[in-house]
Amino acid sequence: xxxxxxxxLVALSVPFTASASGSGSTESVKFIGDLxxxxxxxxxxxxxxxxxxxxxxxxxxxxxxxRKRVLKRILADNNVTCSGQSLVEFSAKRxxxxxxxxxxxxxx
Numbered sequence: 618x619x620x621x622x623x624x625x626l627v628a629l630s631v632p633f634t635a636s637a638s639g640s641g642s643t644e645s646v647k648f649i650g651d652l653x654x655x656x657x658x659x660x661x662x663x664x665x666x667x668x669x670x671x672x673x674x675x676x677x678x679x680x681x682x683x684r685k686r687v688l689k690r691i692l693a694d695n696n697v698t699c700s701g702q703s704l705v706e707f708s709a710k711r712x713x714x715x716x717x718x719x720x721x722x723x724x725x
Contacts, residue, residue, distance in 0.1 A: 654672075656675070669719060669720075670719075676691075
């Protein structure tokens with residue numbers, strides 16, 4: 618049991634790394650801090666609406682009773698930030714137009 622806990626702690630202490638394509642070039646993206654919500658940032662980095670929806674669904678029941686309520690909660694007072702920016706600002710900076718449009722449409 619101790620080995621399982623230790624292996625889990627070691628796995629959690631390693632930052633999540635993903636490749637992302639920015640403006641035509643490939644760059645390394647490193648997720649640090651509270652990794653529980655890193656999937657939202659990863660969805661923006663990859664401009665992946667489906668991953669963003671899956672991330673919202675994952676927190677239904679924990680953060681809100683519906684996907685829409687979860688979205689409102691993570692957007693409220695910049696509860697989830699990526700690189701120090703709100704999800705809306707981060708998606709605009711990363712030119713993640715699909716995710717940005719989804720966030721805007723769903724937040725209304």
